[in-house]
Amino acid sequence: xxxxxxxxIGEEGLRATPAGLRLAMRLPWYRSLPFxxxxxxxxxxxxxxxxxTDVRVEFDDHSWxxxxxxxxxxxxxxxxxxAFLVMPQACAEPxxxxxxxxxxxxxxxxxxxxxxxxxxxATLTVA
Amino acid sequence: xxxxxxxxxxxxxxxxxxxxxxRQFDLDTLMHEVARRGLGPNIEIIGFQSFKEFPDVSDRFxxxxxxxxxxxxxxxxxxxxxxxxxxRPGQQPIDDATLVEYHKRQLRSAKKLGxxxxxYQFALPVHLLPEIAPYAEDLGIRMGVEVxxxxxxxxxxxxxxxxxxxxxxxPVLGWIPDFGGTAxxxxxxxxxxARAAGAKESLIELVKEIWPEPGMSHEKAGKLREIALKAGxxxxxxxxxxxxxxxxxxxxxxxxxxxxxxxxxxxxKFYGVNEAGVEEAIPYDxxxxxFRDGGFTGTIVSEWEGHAYCEADAFEQVRRHQAMxxxxxxxxxxxx
Numbered sequence: 001x002x003x004x005x006x007x008x009i010g011e012e013g014l015r016a017t018p019a020g021l022r023l024a025m026r027l028p029w030y031r032s033l034p035f036x037x038x039x040x041x042x043x044x045x046x047x048x049x050x051x052x053t054d055v056r057v058e059f060d061d062h063s064w065x066x067x068x069x070x071x072x073x074x075x076x077x078x079x080x081x082x083a084f085l086v087m088p089q090a091c092a093e094p095x096x097x098x099x100x101x102x103x104x105x106x107x108x109x110x111x112x113x114x115x116x117x118x119x120x121x122a123t124l125t126v127a
Numbered sequence: 128x129x130x131x132x133x134x135x136x137x138x139x140x141x142x143x144x145x146x147x148x149x150r151q152f153d154l155d156t157l158m159h160e161v162a163r164r165g166l167g168p169n170i171e172i173i174g175f176q177s178f179k180e181f182p183d184v185s186d187r188f189x190x191x192x193x194x195x196x197x198x199x200x201x202x203x204x205x206x207x208x209x210x211x212x213x214x215r216p217g218q219q220p221i222d223d224a225t226l227v228e229y230h231k232r233q234l235r236s237a238k239k240l241g242x243x244x245x246x247y248q249f250a251l252p253v254h255l256l257p258e259i260a261p262y263a264e265d266l267g268i269r270m271g272v273e274v275x276x277x278x279x280x281x282x283x284x285x286x287x288x289x290x291x292x293x294x295x296x297x298p299v300l301g302w303i304p305d306f307g308g309t310a311x312x313x314x315x316x317x318x319x320x321a322r323a324a325g326a327k328e329s330l331i332e333l334v335k336e337i338w339p340e341p342g343m344s345h346e347k348a349g350k351l352r353e354i355a356l357k358a359g360x361x362x363x364x365x366x367x368x369x370x371x372x373x374x375x376x377x378x379x380x381x382x383x384x385x386x387x388x389x390x391x392x393x394x395x396k397f398y399g400v401n402e403a404g405v406e407e408a409i410p411y412d413x414x415x416x417x418f419r420d421g422g423f424t425g426t427i428v429s430e431w432e433g434h435a436y437c438e439a440d441a442f443e444q445v446r447r448h449q450a451m452x453x454x455x456x457x458x459x460x461x462x463x
Contacts, residue, residue, distance in 0.1 A: 003438060004438075030141070030176060036215055037216060079147070109213045109214050110213075112345065113345025114348075
């Protein structure tokens, strides 16, 4: 059983967009954290790892590459809000169903020595 | 009913983390629910949990919050702030000037929102206190450093802070004991949750064996991880049991007596109060009288942390915890 503070797949699920598949993500912690303390470790769709080279992470007005995400020390992922992973290397038909495994790593900035790995698998229908 | 001039009870909204994260309540409806159930009026809020604008809240939001406080009749006693030193994992901490300013931003927000004190953390290096304390004095807000597991009254970090507190003699600096530092055992509910997730009994035995050893939390967690991985345990089960090292340690509960005089607020940490009114991991019968008889008249906020591994009813847990505290503070024996 995954408690709420371990969940990484967001309620908004998976959506097909012109820029690629868009996956909702939740921060697996109990308080907001700077985006630089979070890493997208992997995405696997139907057993196939997704190439994360060109992905973007979107939140409010922001859009980052993974390299830019690691530098985002002064933007906070509000614990109640979803961020979105846009994957140009992944596409799927609206209405199709897929098994999605997302893994986020979190290093809380006030607890030296702690890195948490949070995988979650869900079957999602593409909007 | 608590004694008018003894320790007061309250609740930290952190207890309702599951309800918050699942969006069952927003700030407005959660505060109304806490008030409706009589779990207030004293509350603590974690700035980074409940306020999207944190660490820099706007005048507009502060106004909204104050209206909410007035509407619910709650009393915002404590705002929990954080010492976010390691903004890039694995790299050097941020520089002192940035960390000092980070604290000042949060202190300003706390004052603006109407809180009486802040909970700050030992992750703030003690040599920066001489810069921050005068700022809090000027603002007119108190600062309590949370003595959280693995720390206790005799821990070197606490002793270093005590020396600095003696040196500064500031009217705004104090302690916030968190009773998780003086637990008698790893909560059975935490171990049961690990078992339910598939953790083998040998892993449970391993964490019970390592938990009472001396050492820093992440060192013990690293030690368990190394042994457990070699023994073939699932990393997710290892992560589940390793939580115990970061939230609990088994120091002597009577040691709190040394900190009573500068205690300004208390985190009544707990994991599960049963129907007989007894908490499963922390000896409240030993601890609460120390503060009551030592003259503490501030607030003990009920802090249920079982949400980290289970989805029990937080409101019921807090109700039971407050009933237990009332019983002990009034010196009533446990019902047979």
